[in-house]
Amino acid sequence: MTVMEQRGAYRPTPPPAWQPRTDPAPLLPDAEPYRVLGTERADAADPELLRRLHAELVKGRRYNAQATALTKQGRLAVYPSSTGQEACEIAAALVLEERDWLFPSYRDTLAVVARGVDPVETLTLLRGDWHTGYDPHEHRVAPLSTPLATQLPHAVGLAHAARLKGDDVVALAMVGDGGTSEGDFHEALNFAAVWRAPVVFLVQNNGFAISVPLAKQTAAPSLAHKAVGYGMPGRLVDGNDAAAMHEVLADAVRHARAGGGPTLVEAITYRVEAHTNADDATRYRGDAEVETWKGHDPVVLLERELTRRGLLDDDRAAAVRRDAEAMAADLRARMNRDPVLDPMDLFDHVYAEPTPQLLEQREQLRAELAAEAESEAGPGTGSGAGGTQR
């Protein structure tokens, strides 16, 4: 007995609660990454869906290869390839309705193209031509976000606003494992859970944030476990299993649409290529690791299942490859044309009302371009100001 109890002054009572505590058990993620392909669940998978996923995965892989080749030819400034991660990319696009919104990171070009954005316009930012090459409202795809995790609070804001307006809209936001260390990740998940916003957070855990491995990024049991701390369900899924990715994301979208609030989905996957064409991955990971992951390739896993069920014969496989080649040829041809750019465009769409500084800078650039055009025209040509007029 403690001294306080001996004096009779101590009554052990629990502290008053600010709000009822909830049981965390239903929020806990899957004990093992959820899988469909190669398990008995695969028998129930819709054949048309599996075929569609396959065609898109093959096209996606070809897109990655073509875009990477364009960086080597000097036609694209930078390309973060998602080879190995195609199942995450394609499933994310296919689970959304037209009225929903996708919030991609720089790596998520395949999801953007699968959602219907023009393949060349998708690359505008990575070409260095312009902030975004497509109208976000046309396909309800936010711009590719280079600052890590900033797309997440945007997704929450949009989804919350849509709900307040009574619009039936779900937002799916994509982020990498490294992005989960950002403050924006925390703020987005916290707001989403408190507001029960209709958002699905998809973390593609591809093992690395450039050269930083996950073990140096977090000590959490898994990234999906972080969901519990915010009060939303977490799901752990095999990110190379296209059927599992589609099922888990579709469930999360349905849950959000029905008013159940957000879900955090962690997809275990692997970035087979370097971070971008500017990175040398051999400096921080070994060939053996890459080879192990190639043995768990998303396209091969799906083809095995399609073949087992008699859904993929040689003719169909050839037709899928032909479509992918046609897309790559078109991408190549259009990316090989020099874009016609006007430097004065830089100042458009920065603010609704340009600031005095911006107007001053715009005038300065206009004068510089005019002077350059005049000197190129040579003395005595009387060409006037020349250059770009605004």
Ligand SMILES: Cc1ncc(C[n+]2csc(CCOP(=O)(O)OP(=O)(O)O)c2C)c(N)n1
């Ligand atoms: C706010 C911010 N900090 C740092 C960077 C530089 N940076 C670019 S990519 C990257 C790694 C991101 O890794 P991860 O989130 O795992 O995504 P992945 O590239 O693997 O898809 C970093 C640190 C950035 N773009 N934005």
